[in-house]
Amino acid sequence: MKIENQNNYSSAILLLLIAIVSIQFSGSLAKTLFQTHDVLVVATMRLGIGAAILAIVGRLWTINWNNIQWKTIITYGIALSGMNALFYMSLKYLPLGIAVSFEFIGPLAVALFHAKQKFDFIWVGLAILGMCLLFPFNKGQLSFDVVGIAYALGAGACWACYILSGQKDAGISGTHTACLGMFIGTLVVLPFALNSGSFTHAFEAKSLGYFFLLAVLASALPYALEIIVLKRIPPLVFGTLTSLEPAVAAISGFIFLHESLLVSQWFALSTIIIASIGCTCSTHFAKLNLERKMRKKQKQLEQQFKKDKKKGS
Numbered sequence: 001m002k003i004e005n006q007n008n009y010s011s012a013i014l015l016l017l018i019a020i021v022s023i024q025f026s027g028s029l030a031k032t033l034f035q036t037h038d039v040l041v042v043a044t045m046r047l048g049i050g051a052a053i054l055a056i057v058g059r060l061w062t063i064n065w066n067n068i069q070w071k072t073i074i075t076y077g078i079a080l081s082g083m084n085a086l087f088y089m090s091l092k093y094l095p096l097g098i099a100v101s102f103e104f105i106g107p108l109a110v111a112l113f114h115a116k117q118k119f120d121f122i123w124v125g126l127a128i129l130g131m132c133l134l135f136p137f138n139k140g141q142l143s144f145d146v147v148g149i150a151y152a153l154g155a156g157a158c159w160a161c162y163i164l165s166g167q168k169d170a171g172i173s174g175t176h177t178a179c180l181g182m183f184i185g186t187l188v189v190l191p192f193a194l195n196s197g198s199f200t201h202a203f204e205a206k207s208l209g210y211f212f213l214l215a216v217l218a219s220a221l222p223y224a225l226e227i228i229v230l231k232r233i234p235p236l237v238f239g240t241l242t243s244l245e246p247a248v249a250a251i252s253g254f255i256f257l258h259e260s261l262l263v264s265q266w267f268a269l270s271t272i273i274i275a276s277i278g279c280t281c282s283t284h285f286a287k288l289n290l291e292r293k294m295r296k297k298q299k300q301l302e303q304q305f306k307k308d309k310k311k312g313s
Helices: 002-033 039-057 070-090 096-103 105-114 120-134 139-166 174-195 199-203 205-230 235-242 245-257 263-312
Strands: none
Touching: 002 039, 002 096, 002 205, 002 235, 002 245, 039 070, 039 174, 039 199, 039 205, 070 096, 070 139, 070 174, 096 105, 096 120, 096 139, 096 245, 096 263, 105 120, 105 139, 105 263, 120 263, 174 205, 199 205, 235 263, 245 263
């Protein structure tokens, strides 16, 4: 039994790493598509095709439409559209690894807001240090870097909203929530994509193939794998491994886009990763400590109840 559990744990780690690689390598594919398609067209096609895939896989037609909390779904969809569109806009100006690092500030801020351990200021300091080291890269390109950083931070803010809205009860399953959120996100970005004047080229056979691959790598595959993984590994391990995403993004950018980073930028990226891992651990142990205190208090109340009962008898 122990061997079986160990195998399940090991396979879950492998699946999560595949999901992380899939998401970050999709960023390289998206950036390649920017050469022939408008950024917002790419974002729209990713969301739209991803929603269609999830609709089929998750059997959208089985939804109980009366149970849907539309306010939550719409908020989730708007956050999702902003997260994708703004991140892709940032890739026009920044290397993939740097863009992901700035975007990562969003979920890191959410985690730090909820973590109340006495050493949390260390993770805040590391995150701020990482941002300072990343900005700017080259004084001759300062205006471009500032624009890219603004887009990436905007994507991070949307990511934070995405996390918070995703935690609310939408009245339906997680798969259906993601599917409807993507459909709404598509509708939000679609008018801007249509305004680009190049939307019709996205439906050429070759382009559709690339967009389908992008949707699978960026949405369908990692989402399906993460559903499996979350049932097999603790949240601490999940959060720690996903903290490696900026590094995987940088490696993906180096392999596929020939984007090389300076030593200072690798150091900055590392500080953000360490801050994220530290925050994950801090939140996890804070939760364990709270649960331990609650169990202790419950035990004390039970003992007091027994004493009072004996006195009464």
